Structures are given as C-alpha cells and as structure tokens.
Amino acid sequence: MSEVESFFKSAFSVDNVIFGFDGGELKVLLIQRGAAPFRGKWALPGDLVYPNEDLDTAAERVLEQLTGLRGVYLEQVRTFGAVNRHPLGRVITVAYFSLIKISDFTLTPASFAQSARWHTISEVGELAFDHNEILDICLQRLQRKVRNAPVGFELLPEKFTLTELQQLYESVLNLPKNKGLDKRNFRKKILSMNVLVECAEMQEGVAHRPAKLYQFDRERYDQFVAEGYSFDI
Amino acid sequence: MSEVESFFKSAFSVDNVIFGFDGGELKVLLIQRGAAPFRGKWALPGDLVYPNEDLDTAAERVLEQLTGLRGVYLEQVRTFGAVNRHPLGRVITVAYFSLIKISDFTLTPASFAQSARWHTISEVGELAFDHNEILDICLQRLQRKVRNAPVGFELLPEKFTLTELQQLYESVLNLPKNKGLDKRNFRKKILSMNVLVECAEMQEGVAHRPAKLYQFDRERYDQFVAEGYSFDI
DNA sequence: GGGCTTATTGTTGTTTTTACACCAAAGCCG
DNA sequence: CGGCTTTGGTGTAAAAACAACAATAAGCCC
Numbered sequence: 403m404s405e406v407e408s409f410f411k412s413a414f415s416v417d418n419v420i421f422g423f424d425g426g427e428l429k430v431l432l433i434q435r436g437a438a439p440f441r442g443k444w445a446l447p448g449d450l451v452y453p454n455e456d457l458d459t460a461a462e463r464v465l466e467q468l469t470g471l472r473g474v475y476l477e478q479v480r481t482f483g484a485v486n487r488h489p490l491g492r493v494i495t496v497a498y499f500s501l502i503k504i505s506d507f508t509l510t511p512a513s514f515a516q517s518a519r520w521h522t523i524s525e526v527g528e529l530a531f532d533h534n535e536i537l538d539i540c541l542q543r544l545q546r547k548v549r550n551a552p553v554g555f556e557l558l559p560e561k562f563t564l565t566e567l568q569q570l571y572e573s574v575l576n577l578p579k580n581k582g583l584d585k586r587n588f589r590k591k592i593l594s595m596n597v598l599v600e601c602a603e604m605q606e607g608v609a610h611r612p613a614k615l616y617q618f619d620r621e622r623y624d625q626f627v628a629e630g631y632s633f634d635i
Numbered sequence: 636m637s638e639v640e641s642f643f644k645s646a647f648s649v650d651n652v653i654f655g656f657d658g659g660e661l662k663v664l665l666i667q668r669g670a671a672p673f674r675g676k677w678a679l680p681g682d683l684v685y686p687n688e689d690l691d692t693a694a695e696r697v698l699e700q701l702t703g704l705r706g707v708y709l710e711q712v713r714t715f716g717a718v719n720r721h722p723l724g725r726v727i728t729v730a731y732f733s734l735i736k737i738s739d740f741t742l743t744p745a746s747f748a749q750s751a752r753w754h755t756i757s758e759v760g761e762l763a764f765d766h767n768e769i770l771d772i773c774l775q776r777l778q779r780k781v782r783n784a785p786v787g788f789e790l791l792p793e794k795f796t797l798t799e800l801q802q803l804y805e806s807v808l809n810l811p812k813n814k815g816l817d818k819r820n821f822r823k824k825i826l827s828m829n830v831l832v833e834c835a836e837m838q839e840g841v842a843h844r845p846a847k848l849y850q851f852d853r854e855r856y857d858q859f860v861a862e863g864y865s866f867d868i
Numbered sequence: 869g870g871g872c873t874t875a876t877t878g879t880t881g882t883t884t885t886t887a888c889a890c891c892a893a894a895g896c897c898g
Numbered sequence: 899c900g901g902c903t904t905t906g907g908t909g910t911a912a913a914a915a916c917a918a919c920a921a922t923a924a925g926c927c928c
Binding site: 584591 | 885886887888892893894895896
Binding site: 563564565585586589590605608609610611612613614 | 903904905906907908909
C-alpha cells in the first residue's frame with residue numbers, strides 16, 4: 403500500500419460527466435469500476451492527467467477513449483480537491499462535462515472493457531468517490547448553461563423537431579412534461595431568435611402528422627453574438 | 636535547476652483574485668514578485684496547496700495572510716493547467732476570486748513584505764505567468780455573478796447609499812457612469828426586491844443633501860430564495 | 869439667504885411575457 | 899374508404915416588465 407500511496411502522493415485527474423439525450427430523457431454515461439477502490443461501483447469516466455498533457459486534452463482523451471468522439475462540446479466546471487476525497491492519496495480532480503449526440507455513440511473497446519452504460523439522471527445511485535457531488539454540480543451547470551447559451555443542440559441530432567427541442571429543455575431543467583413550458587410560447591421564443599433554419603425535409607415514419615425539421619445555424623448565431631445579442635431561454 | 640524542477644514536477648497551487656471597491660472604482664489586489672521567475676512583476680497572490688489542505692482552505696489562507704480577513708466571499712472559478720504555464724515545471728493552479736470590503740483591509744506583515752497594492756482594473760499591466768488571463772476570466776465571472784446573485788454587497792460597507800450601489804454596478808459592469816443605468820429605474824428595481832432595509836441613519840459629512848443608508852438583509856433574501864425567487868439585475 | 873451639489877420620487881408609452889384552444893395532417897384500424 | 903387517434907402547428911388579449919424622462923428637496927458653503 404505504501405507504494406501506491408507514494409505514487410498517489412500528489413496527482414491530478416480529470417473526470418468527465420458525459421451527457422446524452424435519448425427517449426426524451428437526459429442521460430449520463432457511467433462506467434463500472436473493475437478495480438479497487440470502489441470495485442463494482444458506478445463512477446464517472448476519468449483518468450490521471452499525463453505530465454505533458456493539458457487539462458482540456460486529458461478530458462478530450464477520456465471522452466474519445468470511451469466514445470470514439472472528437473470535437474464535441476466540452477466545458478470545465480470545477481475542481482474537487484478535498485484532502486480525503488480519494489482513499490489512496492491526494493488526488494485533485496478537474497471536472498468537465500460534455501454533451502454528445504447519443505446517436506453518434508458506439509461502444510469502443512475501452513467502453514466495453516469498462517462496462518460503460520447510459521443512466522437516466524434520476525436513476526443514478528451511489529457512485530464511487532465524490533462522484534455524486536461532481537455529477538450534481540455539473541448538472542446544475544448544464545441547467546444554467548442550457549438557458550443562456552445554445553448548447554442544447556449539442557445533445558440533439560443535426561436535424562430535430564421543435565417538440566424534441568422542447569422535451570430536451572424540459573428534461574434538462576427537470577420540468578414536468580408539457581407542463582413546464584408552453585408549447586406556443588416556446589416555439590415563438592426560439593423561432594424569434596432566428597438561429598434555427600427550417601429544413602426542406604419532414605419527420606418520417608411517425609404515426610401522426612409529421613413535424614418540420616430544423617437545424618441550428620451557428621454562423622448566424624455567432625453573428626448575433628458579435629452584434630451584442632445574447633441567447634436566453 | 637534540476638532540484639527545482641523535481642520539486643515542481645507536479646504541484647498545485649491556488650491563485651486569488653481579490654476584488655475591492657473604492658473611490659467608485661473596482662480594484663484588484665496584486666503583489667509584486669520578489670523572486671524569480673518574473674521577479675519584479677505584478678502577480679496575483681497565490682501559494683502552493685499544502686498536502687493536507689483543502690483547496691478552499693488554501694485560498695482562504697492566501698487571503699488571510701495578505702489581508703488579515705476571514706469569512707469573506709470566496710468562489711472557485713476555474714483551473715488553469717496548460718503544460719507550460721509555469722516556467723519551472725508543471726503547476727496547475729485553481730483560481731478563486733474573493734470580494735472584500737476595502738475599508739476592512741489593512742496591511743499585514745505579509746502584504747507589506749510582498750508589496751501588495753490595489754490596482755484599478757483598467758490600469759493593470761502585464762502580469763506574471765498567465766495571470767492576465769486568470770484575472771480576465773475572474774472578472775467576467777464576477778460580472779455575471781453580480782447580476783444574478785447578491786454579491787455586490789460584499790464589496791460595500793455594511794451601510795451604503797443607493798448611489799454607491801449603483802456606482803458599484805456601473806464600475807463592475809464597466810458601464811459609463813450615470814449613463815449605463817437609469818437612476819430611477821435602478822432604485823425602483825433594487826428596492827422592489829425587498830432585500831434592502833433602510834437604516835435610521837443618514838449619510839454624514841457630505842456637502843450636499845445626505846442620502847439614506849441601506850443594509851442588505853440576508854435573512855430575507857434567503858427566505859425569498861427558498862420560495863423560488865431569484866435575484867436578477 | 870443664495871448658490872451649489874446630490875437625493876429623491878412618478879408617469880407614460882413600449883416591449884415582453886403569459887395564458888389559453890382549435891384545426892391540420894398523417895398513420896392505423898376496422 | 900372513413901373515422902379514430904395522435905401529434906403538429908398556429909394567434910390574440912391581458913398583464914407585467916421595462917425604458918425613457920425632469921422637477922423638487924435637503925443639506926453645505928459662502
């Protein structure tokens with residue numbers, strides 16, 4: 403144990419809260435620990451930061467190893483450094499959250515090896531380390547962020563319906579379905595921002611009137627930002 | 636140098652952006668470095684985190700050593716960990732900002748030894764390390780925070796006038812004086828929140844009509860928060 | 869008392885937000 | 899094919915919030 407202790411005398415890691423959206427529900431990707439400590443417990447994916455690696459790079463690496471995805475939305479949230487947060491020594495961890503289009507997700511060998519699985523937020527049980535706290539803080543951050551930056555789109559497919567977008571907001575903000583946000587007002591508001599463009603295509607394969615598909619227009623958004631506009635829902 | 640290098644092989648520090656408000660201006664407390672690297676340059680006060688010390692505790696310690704103050708507003712902002720941000724090795728630093736009532740500030744031996752001095756934000760020159768970036772990010776955070784949480788009061792004396800409060804907002808948000816915020820509307824808004832109580836006393840020693848003094852009522856604010864209210868200016 | 873300086877207060881027009889209900893379009897099923 | 903079911907799509911009116919704006923009050927100083 404003393405060898406382990408000395409290895410861990412002073413280390414830093416990153417932990418990544420990977421959010422996805424599927425079936426109208428916000429999800430988080432967890433792994434099941436295969437080694438002590440907390441063997442068998444669910445945990446946030448994370449790793450020690452390499453000596454020559456920037457923090458953001460480490461977070462991207464953790465994400466890519468697990469999902470195969472690069473260039474997705476990633477944001478540093480907070481650093482957790484309580485003296486005893488890691489049972490084997492002093493490890494401070496920098497928490498990130500990332501937003502992925504869950505449809506792009508496929509099991510990588512690493513995710514298979516680590517028994518990665520999506521968990522609905524409300525069904526997350528007791529996690530390893532202080533990961534419940536980290537998840538909580540990251541969720542709060544997402545809830546704030548989704549309201550004043552156009553990051554919600556990162557969780558949806560390229561083309562989406564307004565109903566899907568509304569469900570996303572209701573799910574992330576934990577509002578009662580079709581009760582928290584008024585459908586007409588939501589659509590008015592989001593469309594009045596002029597950052598969505600209507601696609602030519604329609605929704606297909608649904609047993610009811612098909613919805614129009616929309617896309618987020620980042621260029622136009624960037625231009626509005628440059629003109630002083632700020633996204634706000 | 637290799638000894639220094641090995642000492643610094645993997646270390647973490649805290650840096651503290653200490654904000655104050657005086658003479659209608661937002662200020663930041665900087666120290667002048669007495670040792671290499673960046674000897675003679677102005678820098679944010681900071682220190683390595685002790686092995687048995689929580690991050691917040693380290694930030695509080697840095698603050699107390701410099702100002703003698705305890706229990707002031709302190710918030711973690713972000714961690715900076717670029718591989719080459721420190722010329723002597725890998726040091727990742729957790730940035731905090733704190734808000735102090737500048738009138739409470741007195742030079743401690745440590746602050747004297749480190750030539751601590753208040754700098755008006757706009758007059759801050761080139762700082763050591765990546766401290767300009769850190770200051771910038773912390774200022775942005777303060778600008779956001781001051782608008783949706785009652786933290787502005789932390790920078791003012793216990794009792795203050797509404798004009799002082801307005802000047803604080805204009806200064807923090809970098810708005811043109813008496814141009815950015817309409818006096819009547821500002822007063823209406825802040826008073827309608829019902830978190831300020833009028834003191835019996837009035838301003839004294841001014842060569843004009845004395846203003847009423849107000850105090851922030853934290854209890855009432857906490858109660859409103861519990862009822863779902865959210866501060867917003 | 870007159871002049872100087874900052875404090876204090878209300879109204880109106882405009883914009884934004886909220887609340888609310890019905891018809892449309894597709895698949896399904898008989 | 900016709901009706902049923904399901905979700906998509908839309909407008910208006912009342913209320914609230916916001917923005918613009920200026921005249922009087924209270925103290926010091928001389």
